[in-house]
Each structure stands twice: as structure tokens, then as C-alpha cells.
Amino acid sequence: MAAPTSNPPVPENGKNADMYKYRSPLVSRYASPEMAYNFSEVKKFSTWRKLWLWLAKGQQTLGLDVSNEQIKEMEANLENIDFEMAAAEEKKRRHDVMAHVYTFAQCCPKAAPIIHLGATSCYVGDNTDLIVMKDALSILLPRLARCIQRLAVFAEEHKALPTLGFTHYQPAQLTTVGKRACLWISDLCMDLRNLTRAKDDLRFRGVKGTTGTQASFLALFEGNGEKVDMLDAFVTNQAGFPKSYMVTGQTYSRKIDVDVLSALASLGASVHKICTDIRLLANLKEVEEPFEKDQIGSSAMPYKRNPMRSERCCSLARHLTTLVMDPLQTLSVQWFERTLDDSANRRICIAEAFLTADVLLSTLQNISEGMVVYLKVIERHILQELPFMATENMIVAMVKAGGSRQDCHEHIRTLSQEAAAVVKQEGGDNDLVARVRGSAYFAPIHDQLDKLLDPTTFVGRAPEQVTNFLEAEVKPALKPFASFLDGISELSL
Structure with a gap:
């Protein structure tokens, strides 16, 4: 095989030029235009210029020799960025800011x-x-709220639909489809609180100087510390932050990056758990994610309906949960007032964390808006297990009819093992109820069996729990985001 060429091919006439170099799939395939722009070069460098403008305005307001003409000139050129010139200057100076x-x-x-x-x-x-x-969190929060609201509608619709519960991925006591969805929603509500707190806790670095002492600004204002504080407050206010960090080194503490990316990683773990559940349910054929009319599930097996959206979420969520390790490591090795080994790392991990979270939420919204529930499959799975779960009810009914608990237990044990053997060894249906009906010993409760096997009597307070949870916790959590939720009146679920 030929070695890779040191001179990569060049597109003819510049056609499809982007296809000749690596592009992040997070942007080229997945992320929303809003989030992609938020981390764009245009947003970054136009914000730099706004910061220089706000600094000049504040200095002018506080008496430094800055003219209105200079201010207007800066205002007129905030987005007039010559990126080719900047790139050439950075290559020459090896310094992006000075370029x-x-x-x-x-x-x-x-x-x-x-x-x-x-x-x-x-x-x-x-x-x-x-x-x-801060802007990225403002993009994510309404999208997370929308996912919660869509799942809440699903939970309300299916709050009383019995389904097999699973512990250790083994059939367990019944729950309801809606109650299980509430477990997902509960985690996402915690993520909503975490991201809201992370956004509300963000402050501005402000004007702190080279080592955080504000010495350069103190010199500009000839030792007037009050004016330095006023400049810091002015720029902070212009940027839309209520507060700045009172103490910094040359940088704001990298613990802030840890705080933000920890909240995003936690969201990633939540989405991974939800989509893993959906993938398992898809295998059971009880619940499926949306599947378009012309969608192809497999190139080799045309009958397949692979849960590709949930798989994508799990794949990307794994990436998101690992990204928090970057700021953790960076924080731990920041020497004194700062060291530059944070810079290249932060260019990657912060943007990728938000872009990945953005993809997860848009995909989860798509899944939650079109989940399909297969009632007959769920019913069939319940009938496979419910007779075993109902044996205690049968024993109690027999005792009430005058039987001995020990004798009842032995008869049930024998019939249960026979029925289990049919299921496991012969692949047949669970015929325990038929065996009970055919037993003269259980004749006193034959007319009660249908009632004893009613699945709705095995779900406990699941329907009420769904109703109470949605009313007491979910609706209040979503209220601040009502304007983003399709104009839903009073956040009706």
C-alpha cells in the first residue's frame, strides 16, 4: 500500500474544498445552526471587538482621553473582520489576540x-x-425543557398502562409505561436545575489585568481604585452579567469550566440511561422510537427497525460524559496565576461539550415526540409472568375460602414449576392459570381467578404517582420556559 502523500490533493477550481479536510461531525452532521454559530469564529472575534468597545466606552465615561469619533469608528467595524489578514498576522506574531x-x-x-x-x-x-x-446554556435550557414536556405528555397518556417492571433486567413487579417515563423525566428535571444553576452562577471576569491585581488599570486612573471598580462594573454590565468575580488570576478560575461541564456530563448520563431503556424496550418490541416511512434499518436485513436515534444518543453521550475530565485535569495543573497549557485544551472541550449536548437534546426531542407503544406485545409479556406474580394472591384467596396456607403453597409450587418448565424447555405459553383452573383443589377460587389476575391491581400507586409528580414537580419546573413550549396554555400536559 502506498504511503500517505505529503502533499494532499487540491480541489479543482476550489470545488468541494471543504471535503478535502477534516470537519467535525458535531457541526457538519448534527449540531443546530444556533449552537454552531455560538462557537463560530465570527461570534468569537466580533465579541472580542465588542469587549474592546465596552472597555473604551467605560474609559471614556471615567475621564480617559477617548473621543466620540474613536468610539463610533469601533462601533462601525465590529463585524468588519478581515480573517485573512488576522490569520497572516497570527502566523507572523504567534499571538492570536495581538493579531x-x-x-x-x-x-x-x-x-x-x-x-x-x-x-x-x-x-x-x-x-x-x-x-x-452563558449564551450556550440559554440555547440548551429551553430545548431540555421541551424534551421534559414531550416526555411528560407521553407519561400522562400512559400513566395507567401496566407493563412489566425489571430489576437486574429480570421480570419484576408490574409498573406502568407512564411511571417508567417519569423516572426519565425526574433525572432530566435534575439536569434542568443543574444547568439553570450553572448559568445563574456564571459571573464575568471583567477588567482584572495581567495577574488579577488590576495594576495596569490603577495606573491608567492614577491610583484611583474607585474608578477601577467603576470600569469593572461598567464592562460587566455592558456584557449582560450582574456580577464579576471579585478575585481572579490572569484567568477566571478553571473550576468554573469544571462546574459547567459537570452539569453537561450529568445530562449526558441521563440521556444515555433513557435511550438505553428505549433500546432494550425496542428489542422487546414493547416501545419503539419513531421510524420514517422510507427509513432503512439495515443495509443487509431490510426487515430491521434499528433504534438508530437512541443509539446515536448513547454514542454521543459517552463522549460528553468523558469531556469533563479535561477541565478537571486543567484546573488541577494551573500554576499560580495561570499557565498557558489550558488554552488548546479549552478550545476543544468546551465547544464540543455544548455541541454534543445540543445534538443529544434535539435527538431526544425527536424520539420523545414519536414513541410508539405496542399494547398487545406488552400484554403478552405480562401474561407470561403475571400468573407467577399472582400466586400469593391465590394463596390468600384459598386461605379465605378455608384452605391451609401450607397445603396451598405446596400445590402452587408444584404447578408453578410445571408451568415454568413448559415456558423454558418447550417454548410454550405460561399455562399456570389453566393448571389452576384444572385443579379440583383450587375449585373454591376458580370464579375469582380473572379478578386475581387483573394487571391493573398489580401496579400499586403508579398512576397516582405520575399525576402527582407531573403536577407538583414537572409543571413548576417548566413554567419559566412556557414561551418555548409551543404556546401551551398553562403548560397543560
């Missing part, structure tokens, strides 16, 4: 002397990251 200071200055010659005045690179870098993370 963009230079590029901004070229289209703002009058403002050039005061752009980035008193600031360090982290003034634009860290503050932009905080803005982008």
Missing part, C-alpha cells in the same frame, strides 16, 4: 491607539468564553 488587535486597528485607524488599552489577552479571551457559555 486581532492589529486587524481591528487597520479598519479603525483613529481608534488604534486606545484599542486594548490596559488589558491583557484574557480580557477578551476569558470574558468571551463566559459570554459564549
Whole structure:
């Protein structure tokens, strides 16, 4: 086999140029336009320019020599970014911030002397990251709320539908389809709280200088600390944050990245659990994710209906849950006021965490809006196991009719083992009830058997639990997001 060429092929006339280089599937295949833009170069570098503008405005307001003409020139060029010039400058200077200071200055010659005045690179870098993370959380939260609402509709619809419960993936006491969905919703509600808290806890780095002491700004204002505080507050307010971090090094603490990505990783684990359950239910043919009319389940086996959306969620969720290790490691090795070994890592893990979470929620919404429940299959599985579960009820009924518990237990034990052998060894249906009906010993309760085998009497308080949970916890959690939920009046479920 030939070795890889050192000179990769070049597209003819630039046609399909993007196809000749790696593209992240998170953007090219999956993520929403909103989230993809949020982590774009345009968003990043236009935000840098806004930060330089806000800094200049604040300095002007507090008495430094910054003219209205310089301010207007900056305002007119916030998105007039010459990316080719910036790339060339960065290649020459080996410094991305100074490359963009230079590029901004070229289209703002009058403002050039005061752009980035008193600031360090982290003034634009860290503050932009905080803005982008806050905006990303604002994109995710309504989408998470929408998934919760869609699953809540499903839970309400099926709150009283009995189904086999499973512990250790072995048939256990009955639950309901809606109650199981509430287990999923409960986890997602915790994620909603976690992401809301992460967003609300975010502060701004503000103007803190090279090691966080604000020394450069103190010099600009000739030792007037009050003006330095006012500048910090001004820029923080312009960026839409109520507070800035009171103490920082050159960077904001990388523990903040840990906090945010931990919440995202937790969301990933929740979605993985939900979609694993759906994959298992699809194997049982009890519940399936949506399957389009022309969708192909397998290239080799045309009859298959693979749960590909749930599989995608599990695949991407594994990636999301591992990404939190990056900020954990980064935080642990930040030396003193900062070290630059955080930079390249953060460019990847923060964006990928949010992009992946975005994909998970859009896919989970699609799944939750079109899940199909197969009632007859569920009923058949219940009938395979319910007679065994009803044996205690049969014993109690026989005792009430005058029988001995020990004798009843022995008769039931014998008939149960015979019926189990038919199921396991011969592949037949569970005929325990037929055996009980055919036993003269159990004649006193023959007319009670249908009632004793009613699946709705085996689900406990599951239907009431669904109703109470949706009313007491889910509706209040969704209320702040009512405007994003299809205009649903009073968040009716």
C-alpha cells in the first residue's frame, strides 16, 4: 500500500474544498445552526471587538482621553473582520489576540491607539468564553425543557398502562409505561436545575489585568481604585452579567469550566440511561422510537427497525460524559496565576461539550415526540409472568375460602414449576392459570381467578404517582420556559 502523500490533493477550481479536510461531525452532521454559530469564529472575534468597545466606552465615561469619533469608528467595524489578514498576522506574531488587535486597528485607524488599552489577552479571551457559555446554556435550557414536556405528555397518556417492571433486567413487579417515563423525566428535571444553576452562577471576569491585581488599570486612573471598580462594573454590565468575580488570576478560575461541564456530563448520563431503556424496550418490541416511512434499518436485513436515534444518543453521550475530565485535569495543573497549557485544551472541550449536548437534546426531542407503544406485545409479556406474580394472591384467596396456607403453597409450587418448565424447555405459553383452573383443589377460587389476575391491581400507586409528580414537580419546573413550549396554555400536559 502506498504511503500517505505529503502533499494532499487540491480541489479543482476550489470545488468541494471543504471535503478535502477534516470537519467535525458535531457541526457538519448534527449540531443546530444556533449552537454552531455560538462557537463560530465570527461570534468569537466580533465579541472580542465588542469587549474592546465596552472597555473604551467605560474609559471614556471615567475621564480617559477617548473621543466620540474613536468610539463610533469601533462601533462601525465590529463585524468588519478581515480573517485573512488576522490569520497572516497570527502566523507572523504567534499571538492570536495581538493579531486581532492589529486587524481591528487597520479598519479603525483613529481608534488604534486606545484599542486594548490596559488589558491583557484574557480580557477578551476569558470574558468571551463566559459570554459564549452563558449564551450556550440559554440555547440548551429551553430545548431540555421541551424534551421534559414531550416526555411528560407521553407519561400522562400512559400513566395507567401496566407493563412489566425489571430489576437486574429480570421480570419484576408490574409498573406502568407512564411511571417508567417519569423516572426519565425526574433525572432530566435534575439536569434542568443543574444547568439553570450553572448559568445563574456564571459571573464575568471583567477588567482584572495581567495577574488579577488590576495594576495596569490603577495606573491608567492614577491610583484611583474607585474608578477601577467603576470600569469593572461598567464592562460587566455592558456584557449582560450582574456580577464579576471579585478575585481572579490572569484567568477566571478553571473550576468554573469544571462546574459547567459537570452539569453537561450529568445530562449526558441521563440521556444515555433513557435511550438505553428505549433500546432494550425496542428489542422487546414493547416501545419503539419513531421510524420514517422510507427509513432503512439495515443495509443487509431490510426487515430491521434499528433504534438508530437512541443509539446515536448513547454514542454521543459517552463522549460528553468523558469531556469533563479535561477541565478537571486543567484546573488541577494551573500554576499560580495561570499557565498557558489550558488554552488548546479549552478550545476543544468546551465547544464540543455544548455541541454534543445540543445534538443529544434535539435527538431526544425527536424520539420523545414519536414513541410508539405496542399494547398487545406488552400484554403478552405480562401474561407470561403475571400468573407467577399472582400466586400469593391465590394463596390468600384459598386461605379465605378455608384452605391451609401450607397445603396451598405446596400445590402452587408444584404447578408453578410445571408451568415454568413448559415456558423454558418447550417454548410454550405460561399455562399456570389453566393448571389452576384444572385443579379440583383450587375449585373454591376458580370464579375469582380473572379478578386475581387483573394487571391493573398489580401496579400499586403508579398512576397516582405520575399525576402527582407531573403536577407538583414537572409543571413548576417548566413554567419559566412556557414561551418555548409551543404556546401551551398553562403548560397543560
